[in-house]
Amino acid sequence: MTDRNAAPLLSVRNLTVNFGGPDIVDDLSFDIGQGEIVALVGESGSGKSVGSLAIMGLLENATIQGSASLSGGASSGGQEAPTELVGLPARRLRALRGRRISMIFQDPLSSLDPLQTIGGQIREVLKAHTRLTGAALHSRAIALLEQVGIVDPEGCLALLPQRLSGGMRQRVMIALAIAAEPDLLFADEPTTALDVTVQAQVLRLLKGLRDQTGMAMVFITHNLAVASAIADRVIVLYAGQVVEDAPADVFFRRPAMPYSRALLSAAPRLEAVLAGYGHLEAPRGQVPSPGQRGTACRFAARCDDVRETPCLASMPSLVSIAANGEAHHTVRCARWEELAP
Amino acid sequence: MGNGNLLYVLRLGGVKILLLLLVSITGFTLLHLAPGDPLSQFTLAPGMTAERLAQIAHGMGLDQPLWRQYLHWLHGIMTGDWGRSFRDQSPVLGIIVSHLTATIELGLAALGISFSLGLGMGLMGALRAGRTVDDVTSVISIILFSLPTFWLGLVFIYIFSVRLQWFPTGNFSSPGDRSIVGYLRHLALPALTLGLVSVPVWSRYMRTFAGEILKQDQIRTARALGLSSGRIIVHRLLRGALLPMIPVAGIYLPTLLSGALVTETVFSWPGIGRLFLDSLQYRDYPVVMGVLMFSAILVLVSSTLAELLHHVADPRLRA
Ligand SMILES: Nc1ncnc2c1ncn2[C@@H]1O[C@H](COP(=O)(O)OP(=O)(O)OP(=O)(O)O)[C@@H](O)[C@H]1O
Numbered sequence A: 001m002t003d004r005n006a007a008p009l010l011s012v013r014n015l016t017v018n019f020g021g022p023d024i025v026d027d028l029s030f031d032i033g034q035g036e037i038v039a040l041v042g043e044s045g046s047g048k049s050v051g052s053l054a055i056m057g058l059l060e061n062a063t064i065q066g067s068a069s070l071s072g073g074a075s076s077g078g079q080e081a082p083t084e085l086v087g088l089p090a091r092r093l094r095a096l097r098g099r100r101i102s103m104i105f106q107d108p109l110s111s112l113d114p115l116q117t118i119g120g121q122i123r124e125v126l127k128a129h130t131r132l133t134g135a136a137l138h139s140r141a142i143a144l145l146e147q148v149g150i151v152d153p154e155g156c157l158a159l160l161p162q163r164l165s166g167g168m169r170q171r172v173m174i175a176l177a178i179a180a181e182p183d184l185l186f187a188d189e190p191t192t193a194l195d196v197t198v199q200a201q202v203l204r205l206l207k208g209l210r211d212q213t214g215m216a217m218v219f220i221t222h223n224l225a226v227a228s229a230i231a232d233r234v235i236v237l238y239a240g241q242v243v244e245d246a247p248a249d250v251f252f253r254r255p256a257m258p259y260s261r262a263l264l265s266a267a268p269r270l271e272a273v274l275a276g277y278g279h280l281e282a283p284r285g286q287v288p289s290p291g292q293r294g295t296a297c298r299f300a301a302r303c304d305d306v307r308e309t310p311c312l313a314s315m316p317s318l319v320s321i322a323a324n325g326e327a328h329h330t331v332r333c334a335r336w337e338e339l340a341p
Numbered sequence B: 001m002g003n004g005n006l007l008y009v010l011r012l013g014g015v016k017i018l019l020l021l022l023v024s025i026t027g028f029t030l031l032h033l034a035p036g037d038p039l040s041q042f043t044l045a046p047g048m049t050a051e052r053l054a055q056i057a058h059g060m061g062l063d064q065p066l067w068r069q070y071l072h073w074l075h076g077i078m079t080g081d082w083g084r085s086f087r088d089q090s091p092v093l094g095i096i097v098s099h100l101t102a103t104i105e106l107g108l109a110a111l112g113i114s115f116s117l118g119l120g121m122g123l124m125g126a127l128r129a130g131r132t133v134d135d136v137t138s139v140i141s142i143i144l145f146s147l148p149t150f151w152l153g154l155v156f157i158y159i160f161s162v163r164l165q166w167f168p169t170g171n172f173s174s175p176g177d178r179s180i181v182g183y184l185r186h187l188a189l190p191a192l193t194l195g196l197v198s199v200p201v202w203s204r205y206m207r208t209f210a211g212e213i214l215k216q217d218q219i220r221t222a223r224a225l226g227l228s229s230g231r232i233i234v235h236r237l238l239r240g241a242l243l244p245m246i247p248v249a250g251i252y253l254p255t256l257l258s259g260a261l262v263t264e265t266v267f268s269w270p271g272i273g274r275l276f277l278d279s280l281q282y283r284d285y286p287v288v289m290g291v292l293m294f295s296a297i298l299v300l301v302s303s304t305l306a307e308l309l310h311h312v313a314d315p316r317l318r319a
């Protein structure tokens, strides 16, 4: 799926977000390739949601710096000039949302309009982004529901969200998000609120949609087992920074950052997750809060491999550790070379 | 409408009729226990004798025991005969109807003012939560809430009628002036008074309901899907916040009546509020009871209509 030679779909550089206080997201840089599924993992408060919402232009009262550049999507064959999302006027951002980048959230019930039928909500989104009317609008709505695996799409159109099960609601939510065929979907813990069997179904659905449509996806999760089930690449966020960014197979075999290792050794295997245990078990200690991140390695207080120098001397920078010919792999650890197995 | 719905309506109706009976009994009893006597207006008439007075009392049914008077009155009410005024013998229902137009006009004008201001203020406060607009609208609401209606009316009269002489001090119209503009000038101050004092109810509820919806994920999701802010404000926010306003309106609309009582008195507005106070002063029991029952019915009808409307308007209740 991933073609590293092509220009990335989304290129985030030095993205920094604050709400008037300390920076919540700090110097975030990563790329999302066309059609790539990237798992964004990290403990609660690491800035996964804030970072994604900032890129989507959905944060209010936030100061956003840096760059998030969205290239021409699959639809335009990458011919369109890239669009800088940070600082884009609200109206132009709105026009991109839904059509180029879309987002789904954890709780599908509260995400849907409780007063409008599923059909009404799908038509609402289609009307916002397409010129479809009448029968064409209707059949597109049906096709979308079929695409997300709803068995009786005609009947579903007439229902209110409250009449659907949790899994069905999330499927409807996904249908809404892909209605205008976006190139990139942010999925913020889309399966966390679902029970385990449904969780697996929704994961399969999302992966299948990517295979079908070539839509890229940023999959936000606490759960490394879920990440391993869906991701092409894993980005680990710690205290507002990227600390490791690696292809999934490399990441799960040979994580380079001590924090990633701690997470992986604490994480249950996929079977355990699907049986109902599976939240990311944090290593001992606590994430420093945004105001107390200091100038040393932010993981130092919890790291088993910490040394006065170089760890506390300065903030390690994100460096590429990919050998020649290997896929993109970066890590933020001053001792990665010594610690490499 | 299914069977369940019919049953629901019947039960609702039954409870309300019981309530009406209770109101009428309480009103009737209190009125007759209160000091004062409807006959006092006749005692000072020249050439009045005790015999003649007793005759009048008999004619008015006042010599009967209270419970008999009540049953007689109740029977009349149910058969459409609301009795006759002690003052001029004209039928009570006719008197009420003739005073109703003035109250309805005042009420509608006041409602227009309070609804648009109140809903607008609440919505603005919610959309700008925690900012200056929110604080300002809250403070205005609190001030308006704590102002006594009669005081506000008197202040308006003092400022706009006495000092600035922009508006007349009261009454329905000036003698000889039948123009629309003249009428509106008379309506302005009472409508503004009654309207302003009921702004806080709508603005506080609207602020709460709209604030709750804005906190919901559905707003963020709608934005994530690329819906326009106009669409989101009208279709999600307004629709969602106005729905729970329906039962609130059903409860608070009738309180306009008590506001009208004061407003109509301050501005000598010839509506049923003033009719009620005048009749009370003259111990004109049939009219007082008539207005009381009329208001009680209005209260019940209004809240019932609101409940039914809410039932129809909320798709979740229909499903
Ligand atoms: N609107 C806001 N104003 C101020 N601070 C905020 C706001 N939203 C989030 N934060 C703070 O930003 C930090 C990162 O939050 P974020 O929601 O991005 O974390 P997360 O990684 O998504 O965590 P979780 O896994 O719990 O969802 C938290 O400390 C949070 O308190």
Ligand code: SF4
Pocket: A257, A258, A259, A297, A298, A299, A300, A301, A303, A304, A305, A306, A307, A310, A311, A316, A332, A333, A334, A335, A336
């Ligand atoms: S820089 Fe030092 S403290 Fe930080 S993760 Fe690497 S080894 Fe641990």
Ligand SMILES: [Mg+2]
Pocket: A048, A049, A050, A188
């Ligand atoms: Mg989050």
